[in-house]
Amino acid sequence: MVHPEPVPMYLRAAFCLVLLLMLVSAVAAPLPNQSPDRTEGTVNCASSTCHGSITPLEGSDVLQNEYTTWLRLDRHTQAYAVLLNERSRSIAHKLGLKTPAHTTQLCLDCHSHAPPPSRRGKRHVLTEGVGCEGCHGPAEKWLAGHAEEGASHARNLSQGLYPTERPAAQARLCLSCHFGDDSRFVSHRLMGAGHPRLSFEVKTFTSLEPAHFRIDADYRKRKGNPEALKVWAVGQAVAVTHLLETLTDPKRGRQGPFPELVLFDCYSCHHPMSEKRWSPRLGVGPGALRLNDSNLLMLRAIVRAVLPGQSASFDAEVHALHLAVATGEAPPGMDYLDLARALTQRIKDLIPALERQHYGPEVMRRVLVALVEESRQSSFTDYAGAEQAYMAITSLVNDLVPRSVAVDKAALRGAMSRLLDVLADDEHYQPAVFQAALEDLRGLLHAPAP
Ligand code: HEC
Ligand code: HEC
Ligand code: HEC
Ligand code: HEC
Incomplete structure (x- = not known):
């Protein structure tokens, strides 16, 4: 009888690791508001020897003044307070809410971290707005151990720390409040009552939020390199899936x-x-309702720049969805919902490839060219698309310019501020002026003609 060779230990270990990685990547971490764990309260993080130092501590992996930065500078501390202002009172009144905004779950869902009462620890308070655990996940299982000798990021994650450092997970987190998901959502009814239009881009808003972390060599060693353009690209893909999943959700x-x-x-x-502002656009005729395709346009440019082999078929799918939404025309046996579901799946399949991609200066240039090309196809005739393009271009220019010595910085500032000027008035947005400014910009950055 032949005995099978015992599998060497290192291979078994490697195989276990593969299984573990597959598990970690296959099962999306629950968002902080949906986690089964108990929220302990921001006060637990606030001690000066934990995250409440006044200045960054030298010799520590993390800054340890995160709480101070958040408390003093971060708008998320005001998220609850705005529910007490006149605008919120008016929204609550127009919606006919039975309770004031600051005690209504609908509003607290995003303006605080408000898990079900059974999962709120004694020291958790709603009035602090979006606190540490609203983004990093309820701390019940990882609070005690995460600063111990032998703690590791992997162990913290397995104990319920939310993986904010992973681009797709971060995008899903931010968008769950800044666009909404199946657990919280700002509908047109809320906007009709006076809630502001939500406009969001992960990379730009991450830069706007005063950072309580420092990306240095030590950070990269522990968590990898968060390339700005990757955060943007993955954020766009996740944003589109949020939009399409809402479209196909019978409840919303x-x-x-x-x-x-x-x-x-x-x-x-x-x-x-x-x-009379209608002009031909992506094959959709006059008098039709247009899907808010601002993130889809960004994603088209990304696919063209990063995965050119897929670009033609991706564009065709986007085009088919537009037509089906605007006119009802769809391939036999299908409707716009089928097309939206298929496109959602395709984008979900793209996300890992976008996460793996390295976004060096050459890719940045290609993305910039692809954005200009979008504008030549008169894609940015809608304000929301132009706004997304501007946020993308600002990030690209900030990252590219330090690397390209030859650029005329004064002229570049001029072109950027012309772009911004066009966006100042959303109700009287002029697409032709936006496109002209975009062409100037492309000339300045010597981007090769598409
Ligand atoms: C899906 C999440 C979500 C829900 C639900 C939600 N909001 Fe908001 N709200 C936001 C976000 C995000 C902003 C910030 C927008 C920005 O600045 O980009 C905001 C902004 C606001 C503002 C403007 C704040 C300011 O600084 O001027 C008010 C007022 C407001 N919300 C009130 C409400 C009220 C009242 C409710 C409940 C009826 C509510 N919100 C429900 C996410 C939400
Ligand atoms: C709006 C969401 C949000 C809130 C609120 C928030 N964080 Fe963060 N935090 C992030 C993101 C995004 C990162 C960067 C990605 C990463 O390293 O996980 C981060 C990073 C960190 C890091 C890791 C730094 C490193 O070098 O590894 C620490 C520590 C941290 N936050 C602590 C806190 C504490 C303490 C609070 C509350 C006072 C807090 N955060 C509130 C989103 C948030
Ligand atoms: C639990 C819901 C929630 C989550 C999660 C969340 N935010 Fe917010 N965020 C809000 C609300 C509500 C406001 C508005 C606060 C106000 O108006 O004072 C806001 C405001 C902001 C602002 C200030 C916007 C302005 O107009 O000045 C930035 C920047 C921001 N968020 C970035 C992020 C980023 C980046 C993430 C993900 C890492 C994130 N947020 C996750 C709810 C959330
Ligand atoms: C299909 C058409 C349509 C689209 C698209 C649409 N709205 Fe509306 N909106 C309406 C209608 C209809 C009303 C109700 C007007 C009325 O009561 O006089 C309304 C009312 C409003 C009001 C209240 C105006 C008032 O006079 O009180 C606001 C604010 C608003 N919408 C914002 C938005 C925002 C922001 C978006 C995009 C995210 C949007 N709408 C998209 C049709 C639309």
Whole structure:
């Protein structure tokens, strides 16, 4: 009888690691508001020897003044307070809420960290707004051990720390409040009552939020290199999946006989009839409702720059969805919902490739060229698309310019501020002026012609 060779120890260990990695990547971590664990309260993080130091501590992996930065500078500390202001009172009144905004779960879902009461520890308070555990996940299982000798990031993650350092997970977290998901959402009804339009881009907003972490050699060793363009690209893909999943969700996709209106370009309805602003766009004819495709346009540019082999078929799928939404035309046996579901799956399959990609200066240039090309196809005729393009271009220019010596910085500032000027008035946005400024910018950066 032949005995099988025993599998060497190192291979078995490696195989276990593969299994573990597959598990970690296959099962998306629950968002902080949906975690089964108990939230312990920001006060637990605030001691000066933990995260409440006044200045960054030398010789520590992390800054340890995260709480101080958050408390003094981060707008998330105000998220609850805005529920007490006049605008919130008016929103609550117009919606006919039975309780004031600051005690209504609908509002607290995003303006605080408000898990179900059974999962709130004694020291957790709602009034602090979006605190540490609202992003890093309830600390029940990792609080005691995460600063011990022998603690590791992997162990913290297995104990419920949310993986904020992974681009797709971070995007899902931010977008769950800054766009909404199946657990919280700002519908057109809320906007009609006066809630501001939500406009978001992960990379830009991460830079806007005063950073309580420092990306240095030690950070990269522990968590990898968070390339700015990767955070942007993955963020766009995740944003599109949020939009399409809302469109196809029978609970949220409709409002009476109409689809949920926040999924469409606001200004396709909200402008005076005397302003004849229609122009040909992505094959959608006049008088039709246009999907808010601002993130889809970014994603088209990303696919063209990063995965050129997939670009033609991706564009075709996007185009088919647009047509189906605007006119009802779809391939036999399908409707716009089938097309939206297929596109969602395709984008989910793309995300790992976007996460693996290295985004060096050459890729940055290609993305910039692809964005200019989008504008030549008159894609940025809607304000929201132009706004997304501007946020992308700002990040690209900030990252590219230090590397390209030859650029005329004064002229570049001029072109950037012209772009911004066009966006100052969302209700009277002029696409042609935006495109002209974009062409100037491309010339300045010597991007090769597409
Ligand atoms: C899906 C998440 C979500 C829900 C639900 C939500 N909001 Fe908001 N709200 C936000 C975000 C995100 C912002 C910040 C927008 C920005 O600045 O980009 C905001 C902004 C606001 C503002 C403007 C804040 C300011 O600084 O001027 C008010 C007022 C407001 N919300 C009130 C409410 C009220 C009242 C409710 C409940 C009826 C509510 N919100 C429900 C996410 C949400
Ligand atoms: C709006 C979401 C948000 C809130 C609120 C928030 N963080 Fe963070 N935090 C992040 C993100 C994003 C990162 C960067 C990605 C990463 O390293 O995980 C980060 C990174 C960190 C890091 C890791 C730094 C490193 O070098 O590894 C620590 C420590 C931290 N935060 C502590 C805190 C504490 C303490 C609070 C509360 C006072 C807090 N955070 C509140 C989103 C948030
Ligand atoms: C639990 C919900 C929630 C999560 C998660 C969240 N935010 Fe926010 N965020 C808000 C709310 C609500 C506001 C508005 C606060 C206000 O108006 O004072 C806000 C405001 C902001 C602002 C200030 C915007 C402005 O107009 O000045 C930035 C920047 C921001 N968030 C970035 C992020 C980033 C980046 C992430 C993900 C790492 C994130 N947020 C995750 C709810 C959230
Ligand atoms: C399909 C058309 C359509 C789209 C798309 C649409 N809206 Fe509306 N909106 C309406 C209608 C209809 C009303 C109700 C007007 C009324 O009561 O006079 C309304 C009302 C509003 C109001 C209240 C205006 C008032 O006079 O009180 C706001 C604010 C608003 N919408 C914002 C938005 C935002 C922001 C978006 C995009 C995210 C958007 N709308 C997308 C059709 C639309």
